[in-house]
Amino acid sequence: MALFKKILIANRSEIAVRIIRACREMGIGAVAVYSDIDRDSLHVRLAQEAYHIGPSPASESYLNIEKIIEVAKKAGCQAIHPGYGFLAENSQFAKRCEEEGIVFIGPPREAIEAMGSKTVARQTAMKAGAPLIPGTLEPLSDEEIVAKAKEIGFPVMLKAVSGGGGKGMRLVHSEDEIESAVRMARSEAGSAFSDDSLYLEKYIENPRHVEMQILVDRQGNGVYLGERECSIQRRHQKVIEETPAMMLTPELRKKMGETALKVAAAAGYYSAGTVEFLMDANNNFYFLEVNTRLQVEHPVTEMVTGIDIVKEMIRIAAGEPLSISQEDVQPKGAAIECRIYAEDPYNNFMPSPGTITGLRLPGGPGVRVDLGVFEGAQVPLEYDPIIAKLIVWGKDRPEAVERARRALDEFMVKGVKTTLPFHRKVMENPIFLSGEFDTTFIDTIFKKLDEGRENRYQDLAIAVAAIAEESSEGTRVEKGAPSTGECNMWKLYTRRLQMMRG
Amino acid sequence: MAYIATVNGDEHTVEVKEVGEGLFEVTIDGERSLNLDVRRKGCCSFSVIRDGESFEVDLDSKGDGKYEVLIRDEHFDIEVIDEMRKKMMEILGEGAGAASGEITTAMPGKVVKVFVKEGDAVEAGEPVVVLEAMKMENEFKAPDKGVVKEVKVSEGDVVESGAILVIIDTESE
Numbered sequence: 001m002a003l004f005k006k007i008l009i010a011n012r013s014e015i016a017v018r019i020i021r022a023c024r025e026m027g028i029g030a031v032a033v034y035s036d037i038d039r040d041s042l043h044v045r046l047a048q049e050a051y052h053i054g055p056s057p058a059s060e061s062y063l064n065i066e067k068i069i070e071v072a073k074k075a076g077c078q079a080i081h082p083g084y085g086f087l088a089e090n091s092q093f094a095k096r097c098e099e100e101g102i103v104f105i106g107p108p109r110e111a112i113e114a115m116g117s118k119t120v121a122r123q124t125a126m127k128a129g130a131p132l133i134p135g136t137l138e139p140l141s142d143e144e145i146v147a148k149a150k151e152i153g154f155p156v157m158l159k160a161v162s163g164g165g166g167k168g169m170r171l172v173h174s175e176d177e178i179e180s181a182v183r184m185a186r187s188e189a190g191s192a193f194s195d196d197s198l199y200l201e202k203y204i205e206n207p208r209h210v211e212m213q214i215l216v217d218r219q220g221n222g223v224y225l226g227e228r229e230c231s232i233q234r235r236h237q238k239v240i241e242e243t244p245a246m247m248l249t250p251e252l253r254k255k256m257g258e259t260a261l262k263v264a265a266a267a268g269y270y271s272a273g274t275v276e277f278l279m280d281a282n283n284n285f286y287f288l289e290v291n292t293r294l295q296v297e298h299p300v301t302e303m304v305t306g307i308d309i310v311k312e313m314i315r316i317a318a319g320e321p322l323s324i325s326q327e328d329v330q331p332k333g334a335a336i337e338c339r340i341y342a343e344d345p346y347n348n349f350m351p352s353p354g355t356i357t358g359l360r361l362p363g364g365p366g367v368r369v370d371l372g373v374f375e376g377a378q379v380p381l382e383y384d385p386i387i388a389k390l391i392v393w394g395k396d397r398p399e400a401v402e403r404a405r406r407a408l409d410e411f412m413v414k415g416v417k418t419t420l421p422f423h424r425k426v427m428e429n430p431i432f433l434s435g436e437f438d439t440t441f442i443d444t445i446f447k448k449l450d451e452g453r454e455n456r457y458q459d460l461a462i463a464v465a466a467i468a469e470e471s472s473e474g475t476r477v478e479k480g481a482p483s484t485g486e487c488n489m490w491k492l493y494t495r496r497l498q499m500m501r502g
Numbered sequence: 503m504a505y506i507a508t509v510n511g512d513e514h515t516v517e518v519k520e521v522g523e524g525l526f527e528v529t530i531d532g533e534r535s536l537n538l539d540v541r542r543k544g545c546c547s548f549s550v551i552r553d554g555e556s557f558e559v560d561l562d563s564k565g566d567g568k569y570e571v572l573i574r575d576e577h578f579d580i581e582v583i584d585e586m587r588k589k590m591m592e593i594l595g596e597g598a599g600a601a602s603g604e605i606t607t608a609m610p611g612k613v614v615k616v617f618v619k620e621g622d623a624v625e626a627g628e629p630v631v632v633l634e635a636m637k638m639e640n641e642f643k644a645p646d647k648g649v650v651k652e653v654k655v656s657e658g659d660v661v662e663s664g665a666i667l668v669i670i671d672t673e674s675e
Contacts, residue, residue, distance in 0.1 A: 180629070187632065188639050191614065346570075346577050350609040351636040358544070381610055381660075385636045409574065412547060412560070424575035457557075461571040461578040462507045463528040463536050464548060464559045466516040469567055469582040470503055 003318050004028050004078040007105070009047070010068050010093075011083030013372030014388060015294070016043035019081045022310035031075050033068060035061035037380045042372055049075055056382050062086045065093050069100055079103035079317060081310075085384060088293040089116050089164065105317040107271040107292045114267050115290040118161050119199050121267075122287070128266035130259050130287040133278065135201035142182055148200050149178060155203040158182065160189035160196070164291070166236030167192045171203060204286070206438040208279040209233065210245050211291075212260035213301045215312050216270045217322045224257030225301050225309070226331045228274075232426065234349065234442045239419065240426060241297035242336040243304055246397065246435035247283060256285060263290060272298070272313045281438075296339065296389070299370060303335035303393040333393055334400040338408065340388040342379045344417035353381040358414030362407035366393040366400075369411075379416050387418065397435070401427055425450060504585040509578055515585070603651070603670040605642050611635030613659045613667075622650040624670060631655065631667045648672040 006029035009019045016032060020043060023030035032047035037056040044050040051071045054061035061067075063086055072080055080102055082088040094109035106112070115121045122137055136148055139161045149156045149172065158181055160168030168189030170181040182198065190196035209230045216222035229245035230238045248256070260275035267290065274295050276288040298309045307324065316322070343349045359375045368391040373379065379387055392407055394400030405427045411420055426432050431445060505516040507530075517529040529535045539551040548559040560572040571578045615632035618624060624644040631642045652669040655661060 184639065184641065187615070191634070191639070346579075347608060351611070353610065353636070381612075381635060383636065409558075412558075414547075414560075421572055421575055421577060428575060455576050455578070457573040457576050458509060458578060459530050459534055459536060460538075460550070460552065460557065460559070461573055461576070462509060462514055462516055462530055462580060463518075463526070463538060464540065464550060464561060465569040465571055465578075465580040465582050466505045466507060466518050466528060467526050467538070467540055468561055468563060468569060469505060469584075470518050470520075472563070 003320075004103070004314070006031055006049075006075065006077045006079075007314070008033065008068070008072040008075065008077040008080045009043070009083065010062065010080050010087055011085070012038055012041060012043055012062065012383065014370045014386060015083040015085075015296070015372075017046055017372060018370050019083060019310055020046050022308065022314065025308075026311060026314065028314070031072070031077055033062070033071055035382075037378065037382065040376075040378060042374055042377065051075065056380065058086065058382060065090070065096055068093075069096055069102065072102055073100060077102065079105050079314070081105040081314070082293070084293050084296055089291075091116060103317050105271070105313055107269050107273060111267045111269045112292045115269075115292045116162060118159060118163060118289055121289055124267050125263050125287040125290075128259075128262040130263050131285065133201045133204060133286045133288070136199045139197035139199055145182055145198060145200060146175070146178055150175070152200060152202050157201045157203050158185050158198055159201060160185060160193060161199055162193035162195040162197070163189060164193075164289075166233075168196075168198070169236050204278050204280050206281055206440060207231075208245070208247075208438050209238070209276065209288075210248065210256070210279050210285065211274050211276040211295075212256050213295070213298065213309070214257075214260050214264055214273050214275065215307075215309070215316070215322060215324075216261070216264050216273070217316045218270045218319055219321050220265070220270075221322045221325075222261045222264060223322060223324060223326050223329055224260055225305050225307060225329055227253060227256060228295075228297055228300055230297065231437055231439045232432070232442060233439050238297065239339050239341075239442070240337065240423070241300055242334065242397070242400070243300045244331065244334065247279075252283065252285075259285075259287075263287065271316050272309050296386070297337050299368060299389065299391040300335040300337045303368065303391055304331040304333055305329055306332075333395045334397040335391060335393045336400045336404050338390045338404060338423040339386055339419070340390060340411070340413070340423075341419045342385040342387050342416045343419055345419050345422035347417075349419070351381065351385050352417035353379050353385070354416040355379075356387075356413060356415045358412065360410065360412040362390065362410035364407070364410075366403050367407050368392070387413070387416075390423075401433065505582050506585055506588050508581045508583075516582070603646070603648060603672045604666050605630060605645070605668045605670065606664060606666050607633055607642070607661060608663055609633075609635050609640075610663045611640070611661060613655045613657055613661060614639065616653060616655065616657055618650045618653060618668065620650055620653055624648060624650060630670075633661070633667075642667060644668075644670055646670070646672040 008031040009016045020030040030047040032043045032050040033053045034044050035056045053067045087093040091109040091113040094104040097104040155173045158170045168185050170185045172178050172181045186196040210227050213225040227245050228241050228243045230241045232240035274291040277285040278288050279285045342352045344352045356373050356377050370389040373387045392403040394403050408424045507514045507516050519527040521527050526538045541549045550557045550559050562570040567582045569580045611633040614634045618630045626646050628644045629641045633640050648670040651671045654666050
């Protein structure tokens with residue numbers, strides 16, 4: 001089967017740009033789609049064709065299956081890449097593509113369906129012989145949740161059956177927290193996944209989140225590309241990912257990789273995919289879930305293996321057999337990804353939508369930036385706040401960390417608040433440097449250490465703020481009065497005071 | 503000019519003297535003096551050289567002498583007021599702050615749920631509004647026991663940061 005001539009990318013921002021890049025490099029036409037507010041977005045500019053698909057709310061644009069199919073047919077696309085989020089794990093969308101003779105670049109819809117239900121995924125993994133976290137294999141009613149939670153023993157994780165990305169998920173420490181947790185989780189799950197059913201898992205204390213990237217072709221050949229350590233999380237959402245995971249021995253890596261491929265085989269899976277595991281303090285790993293899509297953090301694996309995961313996905317979708325065998329996968333060095341969100345790290349990570357008024361990107365050896373914005377671009381309130389990913393490679397972890405540190409210092413974004421300063425602090429943190437952290441690190445130890453830090457630059461900050469105030473005063477005085485002098489200054493104060501007091 | 507800078511609740515006196523183009527002599531608390539070469543070119547930040555050491559200082563003015571300053575990985579909220587104005591304000595006295603019982607949002611978002619209506623009695627910690635921004639839901643709770651005086655939003659509303667969501671008459675009033 002020949003490769004596709006044209007691919008529609010049913011996504012936006014940095015991941016749409018990433019897929020457009022793969023298409024361009026493969027000589028495939030890239031077709032973008034956009035909502036009202038995204039007319040000015042970067043992916044629209046970089047694609048060769050772009051079509052409007054509806055109003056800004058995702059439900060009326062990027063989640064509008066029929067509109068996207070219609071555009072794909074009109075534009076003559078043979079395939080659709082869904083990216084991550086939006087329709088990436090929507091089996092109904094995969095089914096509609098199939099019915100219209102358009103290739104869905106991803107796994108077969110049966111596998112999406114099976115893995116999309118976290119409870120069915122748990123059943124499948126169990127059949128494949130993967131170790132499971134104690135918990136339920138079925139969705140539960142409110143009453144059952146309370147009863148089961150007591151049976152399993154607190155703390156428990158309340159999870160959305162159709163969940164992902166940390167949404168619809170709550171850690172519950174005791175019975176009196178459960179009612180509010182269930183209400184919030186159901187509401188969040190309902191609006192994010194149109195399914196508010198929940199199930200329970202025992203909470204693994206101090207877990208590490210380690211996931212295995214796999215590639216499986218339609219002929220059934222599979223390879224694992226190595227793990228990603230994703231334990232640096234905030235509110236159950238990954239913010240920093242790296243490879244290799246420091247505590248993973250070659251034997252453990254092989255075992256985890258082979259387990260991942262077995263789960264994929266049991267689910268009838270092909271395409272790129274990620275099998276997520278939790279590791280406890282004794283390096284026991286447990287199956288968590290399968291992400292049946294391209295992951296946000298796929299670039300760290302690309303950096304160490306040299307394998308372009310998006311291109312492989314496209315080739316597999318076109319029916320080509322894998323060009324690599326397990327022996328060809330020889331990861332080299334270490335890679336780290338920092339997710340740059342439009343959020344204010346000094347205000348409880350509140351979303352910070354707005355216009356990017358200034359942007360300076362890092363560069364130099366071993367630095368990759370997957371960017372979704374440009375100077376002048378809008379970061380809309382409607383979508384996920386990720387604006388860029390910084391990925392660095394180093395010959396080993398210490399070099400990768402040093403490189404991340406200097407690249408973060410080079411990286412500047414103005415107009416919206418970003419998580420850049422947060423990443424700078426993590427890269428200096430001794431516990432992060434030691435590698436001895438788990439998923440609770442950011443919300444507990446890091447927060448405490450951060451609050452107790454000495455400020456070395458307070459005087460400098462005060463001095464620059466006073467200089468800035470002086471220059472703005474100067475302008476105001478000049479505008480307010482032609483001549484300067486103490487008399488005018490006093491007039492100005494009085495007037496300002498009057499204004500202030502209304 | 504002389505200023506009072508407030509950082510983390512501490513007041514510092516700041517004396518700024520411009521000694522050349524972009525060259526400043528700044529004295530803090532009358533004892534620590536900094537010689538700074540300050541330039542602002544391009545979009546992103548100030549370039550500051552202090553005794554040969556080069557810094558990028560990311561400064562945002564929020565108006566009324568309020569600044570947010572970022573140097574490397576350190577962050578400061580600083581309020582700068584010139585000394586004379588500060589003195590006058592102290593003499594005249596400043597107006598009262600926001601009324602207690604106002605539940606406001608620090609972020610823009612969409613109201614997805616309103617749990618209360620006017621006249622409802624609420625307990626401290628009771629959820630009143632759920633706001634969604636960038637796909638995360640945030641619950642706003644009543645700070646104190648009281649009666650709902652006014653509900654300023656309804657489900658589906660898009661609100662700006664700083665908007666008042668609900669006003670509650672607390673017992674203390």
